[in-house]
Amino acid sequence: MTTLCVNVDHVATLRQARGGQEPDPVLAAMQCEIAGSTGVTVHLREDRRHIQDRDVRLIREVVRGHLNLEMAATEKMVDFALDVKPEIATLVPEKREELTTEGGLDVVGGGARLTKAVERLKAGGITVSLFIDADADQIRGSKKSGATEVELHTGPYAEARTTTDIERQLEILRRESKLVRELGLVLNAGHGLNYLNVQAVAAIEGMRELNVGHSIISRAVFSGLPAAVEEMNRLIREANTHLQT
Ligand code: PXP
DSSP, X not given: OOEEEEEOHHHHHXXXXXXXXXXXXXXXXXXHHHTTOSEEEEEOOTTOSSOOHHHHHHHHHHOSSEEEEEEOSOHHHHHHXXXXXXXXXXXXXXXXXXXXXXXXXXXTTTHHHHHHHHHHHHHTTOEXXXXXXXXXXXXXXXXXXXXXXXXXXXHXXXXXXXXXXXXXXXXXXXXXXXXXXXXXXXXXXXXXXXXXXXXXXXXXXXXXXXXXXXXXXXXXXXHHHHHHHHHHHHHHHHHHHHHHO
């Protein structure tokens, strides 16, 4: 059975736009779990553009399923993870100027720094997953690094526009997923998955978990908007009625 782990980063993006306290990703994390998410994913970026240290620590406290912390493989981030102890640490590449994670981690060229990060996290009792492109060398490299899980980057599939290109990207994901399974690694996937494209990836044999963020938070804006407008209108109407009496 493929499960869903919701990434709540973009609740924090909205909060950071005003620099205040709302909306709180901690509350979002709790709601996602109540609604059926098997856990919660957050990406603590070096530039702290959305999720803050405080969010990760509080989400750690409230999460009942697993906490998946996406992070760069730096010494500082590994120290933070060892302190907070998420169930899973997903190592991702990070570039300051990028809008979102672009491309998978270069495990093959990652060398000693990556292996050391994997070793330290594992020694601290944290399961390590590597966010990689659906590429045989990267998958084999992941196995060599000591990680026990991978998350295949579904961005190229999500961005494909023609039917031929979508099918081609799906075929790559299916083929490389098979290699992941054959090497005994746990198979996860994510990035760019939405209400239109998720099912084909969820149906890949052996797919354990999908990390989905932006599309769910975007949908929540619209599914919650009518009730939010009605509530504000009710307050305004009530205030007007009081003035008239
Ligand atoms: N997986 C990884 C490794 C990511 O970096 C992201 C984006 O933070 C996601 C999954 C979720 O992607 P999206 O927000 O497009 O669903």
